[in-house]
Amino acid sequence: MDKIDKYISSLKADVEKIIGRKLCSHGDFTQLSDDIFQNNKDMISPTTLKRLWGYLKQESPSPQTRTLNVLASFIGFTDWLEYCNYQESQNNYSSEFVEHHT
DSSP, X not given: OOHHHHHHXXXXXXXXXXXXXXXXXXXXXXXXXXXXXXXXXXXXXXXXXXXXXXXXXXXXXXXXXXXXXXXXXXXXXXSHHHHXXXXXXXXXXXXXXXXXXX
């Protein structure tokens, strides 16, 4: 798994933490789509969310940057790039901490 895939997995986990549950049914994805629209005034279809979470299979697993931007914004970041930078800083901090304390 490359770095971007790890960040996408982390983003999905962070979204689930924010909403307080795992996404595993059609209703969950519809509710998340509605919540995103209510909070951000931006729309991501339930189908797009299902593809991202692997609930629906797709040919190309790479989500659009716009989708990642909206999800990052939903959990409190400016956009996907800021979320990636945050993840990178967390990874660097963890590595430095381990190296310094071993």
